[in-house]
Amino acid sequence: MNSTLHTIRCQFNQAMVTQFGEHLAGTDPLLVPASHPKFGDYQSNIALSLAKQLGHPPRTIAQQLVHQLTVDGELAKICEPPAIAGPGFINLRLHTPYLEQQLQAIQAHPRLGIPLPSHPQPIIVDFSSPNIAKEMHVGHLRSTIIGDSIARILEFQGHHVIRRNHVGDWGTQFGMLITYLREVCPQALTTADAIDLGNLVTFYQQAKQRFDTDEAFQHTARTEVVKLQSGDPHSRIAWQLLCEQSRREFQLIYDWLDICIEERGESFYNPFLPNVVAELEDAGLIVKDAGALCVFVDGFTNKDGDPLPLIVQKSDGGFNYATTDLAAIHYRIQTEGATRIIYVTDAGQSHHFAHIFAVAREVGWLNDSIQVVHVPFGLVQGEDGKKLKTRSGETIRLKDLLDEAIARARTDLITRLKAEEREETDEFIQVVSRSIGLAAVKYADLSQNRTSNYIFSFDKMLDLRGNTAPYLLYAYARIQGISRKGNIDFTRLPNGIQIHLQHESELVLTRHLLQLDEILSEVERELLPNRLCHYLFELSQKFNQFYDKDRGCPVLTAEEPLRTSRLIICNLTARTLQLGLSLLGIPVLQRM
RNA sequence: GGGUGCGUAACUCAGCGGAUAGAGUAGCUGCCUUCUAAGCAGCGAGCCGCAGGUUCGAUCCCUGCCGCACCCGCCA
Incomplete structure (x- = not known):
């Protein structure tokens, strides 16, 4: 809420200095949300941690602090008198007039009281990143959804965000594919859409198999990559056709999921690759080993315990993904001026990114003013706990997965309409089931702590109860139902009127409403969207x-002035839900 | 073998060095002459993987072990 925590923190700091001396200036007063509602809103644990340092019992320290806070007087404008409890906790409860005044303030505020940063940062969020000539599959789901949400949150916080699709459009796989197509389907290399994407995927798999087993093929494929990378016109045309076709297919998925992302594939960095190697060379970091150009940095070893190289130029003269990733870091910092770069990829790549970052630091492209982070996430597993696959053991196409979610949402909806004897148009059914299906998939993913693996279950994510998208969407739709029932235009509720908080349940609800800013800044810091999901779930419950x-408590049937006051609370809840869900990439429904 | 991550209720998962470890599902029990019951209230359910250590205080930090997953030289 509007800097409440900040104000309290300042008061504590002042009190600490006055009571115990200047050396405590800037010490964190260890203010955290209360561990239990019965203790109030916040608690400070500072007295316990100062006990040893000051040589007094914690409760004595707490008493001195509370005394000082009372003398200073500022805190009394926000909280009820602080209480000391247990071994020395200082419990704070916001008092009702303050809550009422804060609600009034956020009601008039288009951003619900969330401030814009004083120093917006240029941030690149690198996410999704499918491979050309392959369909998007379940493996791209998490990066796409989590990356989009992180981008949305940072954008809302006022940062300048570049959403970057670092697609795999370069490298060995193209040599492989082009070589194979030349054998089995040469027209695909010269004519647009000569084969459909499904076939292309099959060809890709066959090409990969050949590559892994046929040495002569492997050699030709490698030569083909070098040709492509050196600009051979025939290779380039073939490559462009393949890219164009895949790109249209990706866009279909992005449109469904309402994801906005700017493509800048690996190929973009091709012209910069020789320079990357040259700069590493100039810095004296290049070592030639078995014909390949390598960089060795401390702290990276292979399975034998020997130093692990980062290969930046292969023995055949070609470059690899490490070179490309280094070129991308360099370009993003030097040319695009990013001060924070966020890579949303699976946890399996942690080691690779750590390696790349270490080399970038070693060569001096990275320094402490630039934050480069890998934001890893776990695997999507089937209900058997293994990597999610179709029954026949194939990778699940993202399109099929989304289709199924929508189809299941549709079946549920139709059953429900029948049971409730509701008549709705086909358009309603289509819009609602699509919306619920996609929301369910996104929310199921985002609501888990991204660092762990998660078990994919249509039944759970589409459940109308529990921590799911449908439950949250329903809470929103219920609130809109109040406005319909009462013929109330929420946008025309009076601004600036006194809010009345009487009933316990409305106090609980509004306390929660006012915590949005704390949650958002936490999510921005930790890049954990599941914290936002949890907040929204609790908000819906409350x-x-x-x-x-x-x-x-009654709303429409309440007497004035309580009625309007409660309608304002309803609307603030709806606005908070809508904003929160939008930051997860989920649109709300007026009815469902 | 080395590295990284994870082990919390029957299941799926939260959990920020602090008070009696929380949700949701499933199970059981109440509440609809209705501000949408897709809701609400309640009950039972836990050696927080094991063993040490640091700390006034550890599910959280450190060490070792066990189990699972992923990664480990010219794919990305």
């Missing part, structure tokens, strides 16, 4: 408790 006819 709304449903507030709206419950037994234990909650």
Whole structure:
């Protein structure tokens, strides 16, 4: 909420200095959300941690701090008198008039009280990154969804974000594919769309198999890459045709998922690759080993415990992904001026990125003013706990996966409509089932801590109960239902009027509403969208408790001025849900 | 063999060095002459993998071990 925590922190700091001396200036007062609602909103654990240093019992320290805070007086504008509990916790409870005033403030604020940063940063988010000549499959799901959400959050926070699709459009696989196509389907190399993408994928698999087993083929393929990389016109035309075809296919998926991303494939960096090697050479980092040009940095060893090289130029003269990734870092920093680069790829690549970053640091492209991070995520597993595959053991195409989610959402919806004897248009059914299906897939992914593997289950993600997209969307739709029922235009509710918080459930709800800014800055820092999901889930639960006819409080049937006050709370909840979901890449529904 | 990540309720998962470790599902029990029950309230369910260590305090940090997953020289 509008800097509440910041204000409290300052007050604590001041009190610490006044009571215990200047050396405590800037010491973190260890303010955290209360561990249990009965303790209030926040707690400071500082007294416990200062006990040893100051040589006093923690409760005495807490008493001195509370005394000083009371004398200073500022805190009383926000909180009820601080309470000391247990071994020396200082518990803080925001008082109701402050909550009422804060709600009023965010109601009038288009960003719900979230401030813009004073120093917006240029940030590159590198995500999705499918490979040309392959279809997008389940392996691209997490990078695409998590990367998009991170980009949305950073954009909302006011940063200048470049969403970057580092597609695999270069390298050995193309030599392989072109060589193979020349044998089995030469027209594909000269005519647009001579074969459909499904076949292209099959050809790719066959080419890969040949490459792995046939040495002569492997050699020809490698030569083909070198030809392509050196600009041979026939190779380039073939390559462009393949890229164009894949690109259209990717775009279809991105349109479905409402993902905006700018393609800049590996090939873009081709002209810069020799220079990368040259700069490494100039820095004295290049070592020739078995014909390949390598860089050795401390801390990287292979399975025998020997130093592990980063190969930047292969013995055949070709460059590889390490070279490309280095060129990309260089370009992103030098030319694009990025101060933060975020790579959203699977956890299996951690080692590779650590290696690349270490070399970039060694050569001096990276320094402390630039933050380069790998944001790893775990595998998508089937319900058997193994890597998600079709029954026949093939990789699942992303398109099929999304189709199935939508189809299942549609079946659920139709069953529900029948049970409730509702009549809806075909268009409604189509829009709603599509929206729920896609939202469910996205939310299921985002709501897990990204670092662990997660088990993919259509049944769980489409469940109308629990921490799922449908539950959150329903909470939103319920609120819109209030506006329809009461003929109330939420956008025309009066601004700046006194909010009244009386009922326990509305206090609980509004306390939660006012925590959005803390959650968002945490998510920005940790790059963990599941924290936002958790927040929104709790918000939905708290709304449903507030709206419950037994234990909650009446809204439409309440007397003024409570009625308007509660309608404002409803609308603030809806706006918060809508904003939060939008940051996850999920649009809301008015009815469902 | 080395490296990285993970081991928390029957299942799927949260958990920020702090108080009695939390959700959701599943199971059981209540609440619809309705501000949409797709909801709400409640009950039971835990050696937080094991063993040490650091700390006033450890599910969280460190070390070792066990189990699982992924990575480990010219693919990306």
